[in-house]
Amino acid sequence: MTPADHDRYSRQILFPGIGEPGQERLLRSRVAVVGCGALGSFQAGALARAGVGRLVLVDRDYVELSNLQRQWLYEEADVEAGLPKAVAASRRISHINSSITAEPVVADLTAANIEDALGKVDLILDGADNFEVRYLVNDFALSTDTPWVYGAAVGSYGLTFPVVPGETPCLKCLYPEPPSGVQPTCETAGVVNSITSLIASLQVAWAFRILVKTEPLSPRLTMVDIWTGAMRQLELPKRDQECPACVKRDFRHLRGEGRAPVSSCGRNAVQIHERARPLPLADLKARLEPLGAVKANEFALRFFVPPYEMTIFPDGRAIIKGTEDVAVARSLYARYVGA
Ligand SMILES: [Zn+2]
Numbered sequence: 001m002t003p004a005d006h007d008r009y010s011r012q013i014l015f016p017g018i019g020e021p022g023q024e025r026l027l028r029s030r031v032a033v034v035g036c037g038a039l040g041s042f043q044a045g046a047l048a049r050a051g052v053g054r055l056v057l058v059d060r061d062y063v064e065l066s067n068l069q070r071q072w073l074y075e076e077a078d079v080e081a082g083l084p085k086a087v088a089a090s091r092r093i094s095h096i097n098s099s100i101t102a103e104p105v106v107a108d109l110t111a112a113n114i115e116d117a118l119g120k121v122d123l124i125l126d127g128a129d130n131f132e133v134r135y136l137v138n139d140f141a142l143s144t145d146t147p148w149v150y151g152a153a154v155g156s157y158g159l160t161f162p163v164v165p166g167e168t169p170c171l172k173c174l175y176p177e178p179p180s181g182v183q184p185t186c187e188t189a190g191v192v193n194s195i196t197s198l199i200a201s202l203q204v205a206w207a208f209r210i211l212v213k214t215e216p217l218s219p220r221l222t223m224v225d226i227w228t229g230a231m232r233q234l235e236l237p238k239r240d241q242e243c244p245a246c247v248k249r250d251f252r253h254l255r256g257e258g259r260a261p262v263s264s265c266g267r268n269a270v271q272i273h274e275r276a277r278p279l280p281l282a283d284l285k286a287r288l289e290p291l292g293a294v295k296a297n298e299f300a301l302r303f304f305v306p307p308y309e310m311t312i313f314p315d316g317r318a319i320i321k322g323t324e325d326v327a328v329a330r331s332l333y334a335r336y337v338g339a
Contacts (some may be wrong), residue, residue, distance in 0.1 A: 022212030030054040036085040038196035040127025041073040059085040060108040070193035111256035124148035131178035138171040139251035156227035158199035162206040170246040195226040269321040270329035
């Protein structure tokens with residue numbers, strides 16, 4: 001550790017749970033943040049400030065005005081520039097701590113790209129907003145023996161627990177299937193910004209404890225309602241001896257099974273990701289400009305066809321806002337981008 005590192009992280013080194021050996025471990029660690037929204041942007045900032053040496057920041061979306069209420073790393077200029085969250089987060093982190101590296105991955109995490117996107121990491125923090133990605137992360141983490149920390153928050157309520165392969169139950173043990181029925185989302189039920197930062201803080205604390213390895217974990221599930229003040233902790237149950245993922249090691253999500261090629265993003269938007277193919281955005285911009293307002297940068301192109309708004313990425317993926325109807329989204333994609 002350099003004298004500058006010693007000074008920078010001195011308050012953390014003084015804390016007995018971390019100490020100098022723990023700080024050395026953090027500096028050598030590589031951590032992935034999956035989803036850089038309210039949870040992930042807070043996690044990324046906290047990890048960077050704590051000196052976690054290498055961060056992989058994965059997000060498929062761009063920064064919007066309605067994100068700024070709770071997504072701590074972003075500012076108005078990022079909205080104005082139409083920056084992808086992963087890029088905006090990495091830039092901000094380079095100003096917070098230039099001695100660590102943050103690698104942005106602008107992508108929808110899938111079975112096909114998760115290994116390339118995450119590579120060899122020591123730990124994964126969940127900042128995702130859907131079960132599909134969490135099951136994929138769970139399979140990937142188990143198959144590579146990588147710990148990860150689940151986190152979710154909506155309204156004023158949140159939940160977190162760590163998954164340590166071989167030690168704790170996994171996500172499939174606790175939730176064999178995604179919750180059924182219509183689930184509240186931040187877009188439909190709103191969210192208080194202090195619940196997301198609280199859950200993200202708890203996740204980061206688990207990450208530190210797992211990475212520094214100075215004491216036994218005693219993993220727990222924590223539930224908090226920030227509005228009523230109710231907090232509850234439970235011992236994690238035993239692993240499900242029939243669990244297809246952590247016991248039988250049948251990683252169906254990692255094989256890409258059961259994944260919809262088109263999905264609702266839960267906020268009056270549909271994502272089309274089946275047509276993975278490179279799209280030259282400059283050509284597309286020239287083609288679309290006569291048809292409506294176009295805003296483009298090197299990372300994404302936004303095309304406004306009221307009441308719809310299409311955001312198209314260089315890998316061919318698109319998010320169509322203004323509808324939850326998959327057929328409408330497909331037709332807009334076919335009409336303006338091409339089938
Ligand atoms: Zn399991």
